[in-house]
Amino acid sequence: MGVGIEVTNLNAWYGSNHTLQDITLNIPANHATALIGPSGCGKSTFVRCLNRMHETNPIARVTGSVRIGDIDIYEDAKPVQIRRRVGMVFQRPNPFPTMSIYDNVASGLKLNGYTNRRVLDEIVEKSLKNSALWDEVKDDLKKKSGASLSGGQQQRLCIARALAVDPEVLLMDEPASALDPVSTSKIEDLIFQLKSQYTIVIVTHNMQQAARVAEKTGFFLNGRLVEFDSTHKIFTNPSDKRTEDYITGRFG
Amino acid sequence: MRTLTDHAVTAMSIAATLLVITPLVAIFVYLVLRGASSLNLDFFIKVPKPVGEVGGGMANAILGSGVLLAVASAIGVPMGIGGGIFLAEFGRGTKFANAIRFTADVLNGVPSIVMGLAIYSLVVVPQGRFSAFSGGVALGIMMVPTVCRTTEEMLLMVPHAVREAALGLGVPNWRSVLSITVKTASPGIITGCMLAFARVAGETAPLLFTAFGNPFLSSSLNQPIEALPLQIFVYANSPYEDWHRLAWGGALVLILLIVLAVSLVRYVTSRGVLKGAS
Numbered sequence: 001m002g003v004g005i006e007v008t009n010l011n012a013w014y015g016s017n018h019t020l021q022d023i024t025l026n027i028p029a030n031h032a033t034a035l036i037g038p039s040g041c042g043k044s045t046f047v048r049c050l051n052r053m054h055e056t057n058p059i060a061r062v063t064g065s066v067r068i069g070d071i072d073i074y075e076d077a078k079p080v081q082i083r084r085r086v087g088m089v090f091q092r093p094n095p096f097p098t099m100s101i102y103d104n105v106a107s108g109l110k111l112n113g114y115t116n117r118r119v120l121d122e123i124v125e126k127s128l129k130n131s132a133l134w135d136e137v138k139d140d141l142k143k144k145s146g147a148s149l150s151g152g153q154q155q156r157l158c159i160a161r162a163l164a165v166d167p168e169v170l171l172m173d174e175p176a177s178a179l180d181p182v183s184t185s186k187i188e189d190l191i192f193q194l195k196s197q198y199t200i201v202i203v204t205h206n207m208q209q210a211a212r213v214a215e216k217t218g219f220f221l222n223g224r225l226v227e228f229d230s231t232h233k234i235f236t237n238p239s240d241k242r243t244e245d246y247i248t249g250r251f252g
Numbered sequence: 253m254r255t256l257t258d259h260a261v262t263a264m265s266i267a268a269t270l271l272v273i274t275p276l277v278a279i280f281v282y283l284v285l286r287g288a289s290s291l292n293l294d295f296f297i298k299v300p301k302p303v304g305e306v307g308g309g310m311a312n313a314i315l316g317s318g319v320l321l322a323v324a325s326a327i328g329v330p331m332g333i334g335g336g337i338f339l340a341e342f343g344r345g346t347k348f349a350n351a352i353r354f355t356a357d358v359l360n361g362v363p364s365i366v367m368g369l370a371i372y373s374l375v376v377v378p379q380g381r382f383s384a385f386s387g388g389v390a391l392g393i394m395m396v397p398t399v400c401r402t403t404e405e406m407l408l409m410v411p412h413a414v415r416e417a418a419l420g421l422g423v424p425n426w427r428s429v430l431s432i433t434v435k436t437a438s439p440g441i442i443t444g445c446m447l448a449f450a451r452v453a454g455e456t457a458p459l460l461f462t463a464f465g466n467p468f469l470s471s472s473l474n475q476p477i478e479a480l481p482l483q484i485f486v487y488a489n490s491p492y493e494d495w496h497r498l499a500w501g502g503a504l505v506l507i508l509l510i511v512l513a514v515s516l517v518r519y520v521t522s523r524g525v526l527k528g529a530s
Contacts (some may be wrong), residue, residue, distance in 0.1 A: 056419055084422030094413035100434050108421035111431055158417070165421060 003069030003168045005050065006030040010064035012045050012054060019045045021223045023064070027216070032191055032200040034231065037220035038193070043203045046220065048174045050201065051086035053081040065230035068169060084112070087162030091174040093154030093162070095146030101128075104146040108165035123164050129228050131160035132190055152183025155176055158191065163198075170194065173204040174208065188213050207247055211235050219243045249250030280507065287504030290497040295505075299469050300483075306494060311504050312469045316384070316478040316508070317453065319471050320463060323388025323453055328395025331444050333434075336403025337439070341429045351405070360397035367394055368458035376462055384470070384477035387463025391455060395448040402444025406437040442521050446514045453510050456481040465499065480506040 005027040013018035020042045027033045036042040049062055052073060055156050066073050066207040073082045076222055095104050103110070105124045114120065124141070128134040133156040137144070155175060162170060172191070191200055191213045193234040204210050211231055218228040219240075227234060227243045240245045245251055294309045303306030333351060343349030376382055410433050418428035434441070456479075458505040459465075464476040465486065471477075480502050487499035 039262050051420065053420060054417065056416070080422045082422070083420055088420040090413060090414055091418070096412070096414060096417065096432060096436065098438070107418075107432075108423070109417070111421065111423040111427055117484060161417075161421065218307040 001168065001197065002030040002166065002195075005169065005199065005201075006065075006091040007050075008065045008067075010049060010066060011062070012042075012049055012227040013043075013061045014057065015059040019050070019223050023225050025218060025225060025228045027199065030196060031201050031216060032195040032202060032214040034217065035201065035203045035218045036205070036207060036210050036219060036246075037226075038246070039205075040222040043218075043220045044173050046204060047088075047173055047201055050169070050171055051083050051088055053088065055079065055138070056104065066105045084165050085167055086168035086169040086171060087165065089155070089158050089162055089175045092178050093151055093158050095149070095154050095157050096145040097203075099146055100142045101144055101146055101149070101157060102141040105160045105164050107161060112165075124160075126164065127160040127164040128157075129164050131156045132186060132193075133157060133160055139218070150183075152179050152186060155179060155183065155187060156190065163194075167198065169199045169201065170181035172200065174203050174205060177205060179215070184209075204213040207235070219246060221246070224235055260411065273479065283500065283504045283507060286497075287500035287502075290501035292502065295498075295501055296417055300467050300498075303492065308498075308501060310478075310480065310498065310505070312372070312466060313478040313480045313483040314500060314505065314509070315469060316463070316502040317464065317506070319384050319460070319473070319477060320387050320391055320479050321437050321449065321513075323385060323447060323452055324391035324395055325445075325472070327389060327392030328399055328448060328452075331392070332396045332399025332448070333403050335400040336407065337429065338401070338435065339404040340407035353401075356397040356400050359393075360401070363457075364394065364454050365457040365460075369462045372461035377488065381460060381474070382464035383474050384463055384474040386471075387459045387477060387479065390458035390462045391452040394452050394458065395445075396516065398451065399441075399444050402438075402447070406440030407433055409440070410436045425517060427450045438521070440522035442517065446517060450510045450514060453513075454481055454506060456485050480509075 007023055007025050007027070011018070011022055023046060035046065037043050043104060044055060049115065050066060050068070050073075054060050054062060054176040062074065068082070068086060071077055096107060099107060101125055103245050106120050109120060109123065115227075125134065125138075128137065133153060136148070136153060137157075147245070155178075159170075159175075176187045179187065183198050188209060191202065194200060195213075202210075202214065216228065217231040217234040219226045219234065219238075219242075221242055227238055227240045229239070233239075233246055234243060238247065259349070285500050294307060295311075296309060296314065297311050298307070298309035300310070301314045301321060306438065339349050339353055343352070346518040367390050371386055371393070375386040375389055379386065414436055415428060419425070423432070459482050463479055463482065465482045466476040466478045484499045484502045484506070487495040487502065
């Protein structure tokens with residue numbers, strides 16, 4: 001089951017560039033939350049702070065607190081432990097090119113030392129079913145490379161890979177921006193199904209997408225969170241003038 | 253005009269390719285013409301006969317080259333790959349890594365005869381005798397820079413997205429490097445190892461003061477040992493017509509063994525590894 005995320009006074013830097021400034025918000029459990037805003041506004045940096053991927057860049061720095069469920073991820077745990085609880089799907093599908101479909105899905109478990117074949121088989125099947133890819137690949141699980149699939153299938157494979165380690169939160173950084181409309185709608189259907197079991201945070205440039213999949217939406221601008229409210233409110237009656245300008249297409 | 257340029261460029265690249273292939277084919281054809289006649293079963297299973305007697309083979313040199321290259325690979329491949337991993341993954345951007353990279357490049361340029369002399373004073377003199385081991389060390393160290401630098405280059409070519417995918421799954425960095433990055437780069441790393449292997453397989457100079465040569469069949473690491481290039485060198489310099497013929501046969505066998513070893517490694521490593529990697 002998903003857990004909620006409490007972010008308090010989060011600041012992030014790349015070198016001397018202050019990319020996130022005093023972000024405070026609460027992301028509800030078992031819902032989809034969308035983050036919108038123009039390029040470079042800090043929304044990707046924000047999700048990367050939620051699983052401590054931000055700090056894999058040597059010049060990056062973070063202050064503030066992020067509580068996921070009952071733990072403070074910057075105080076109580078190591079980055080690798082956090083990343084197992086907080087899965088991530090990236091903008092471009094990035095399956096491991098040398099691995100079969102099966103091994104791609106099982107990789108998170110295998111690389112952490114999990115070897116029970118029977119359990120792995122079950123988890124791989126369940127994860128691929130959850131990511132709506134099972135029917136398309138079940139006959140070539142070990143025969144085909146993850147890289148041989150189409151872009152949309154690869155992205156669903158990456159979602160299955162993230163689900164296989166049984167996370168509580170799923171971060172998606174523009175998961176459909178490199179995909180065609182049909183694949184995009186499959187990913188959106190998937191988000192719709194998954195949000196009953198996981199807390200989903202999705203970064204998107206596509207405002208219709210945010211409106212379709214998310215209950216809550218946050219609008220980022222120049223490293224600040226301008227407005228965070230129910231998706232309906234953001235798109236019909238935003239409180240802030242800048243939000244209104246952005247969603248009506250006056251800039252960005 | 254555009255088609256004309258297109259044709260011209262195509263024609264030029266074909267011409268360049270032919271120019272590259274010609275010497276290779278010429279050498280091989282010439283070797284077969286001169287060497288094939290001296291190849292028979294005796295060549296592979298007998299040791300050389302004393303001067304004046306007919307017959308004999310190069311079994312000692314074939315076995316010796318095998319032993320030397322095994323020792324060389326056992327030293328050069330792990331050291332080179334380990335160094336390359338350090339340069340690309342763990343030491344990236346540090347002064348220490350830059351120093352290692354510079355040293356590897358210099359080592360690559362050290363003449364092979366100098367390598368032989370260095371190993372002579374570092375291994376042969378303390379050990380008190382010429383040995384297969386010292387020859388293997390000399391060849392192994394010559395493999396290191398090539399293996400190290402290709403490993404580094406190949407690892408740096410692995411897309412950042414693949415590393416992020418592994419880290420995003422909560423895989424520790426060392427595990428991600430060994431199981432994901434190195435594995436993704438492995439076809440290129442294997443090519444680097446094969447290049448280094450093929451290069452030292454034909455080296456003569458570093459063996460003159462180390463492996464030294466041995467007219468008897470030996471596989472002991474503690475004794476002097478024969479090698480195909482060494483024996484070719486000695487036989488080709490000799491005044492005897494039948495030794496010249498054997499030298500040609502030896503050269504042909506050396507080339508064939510290298511081709512065989514490279515193909516075998518390619519075959520073994522391509523099985524089970526899935527295709528479709530970009």
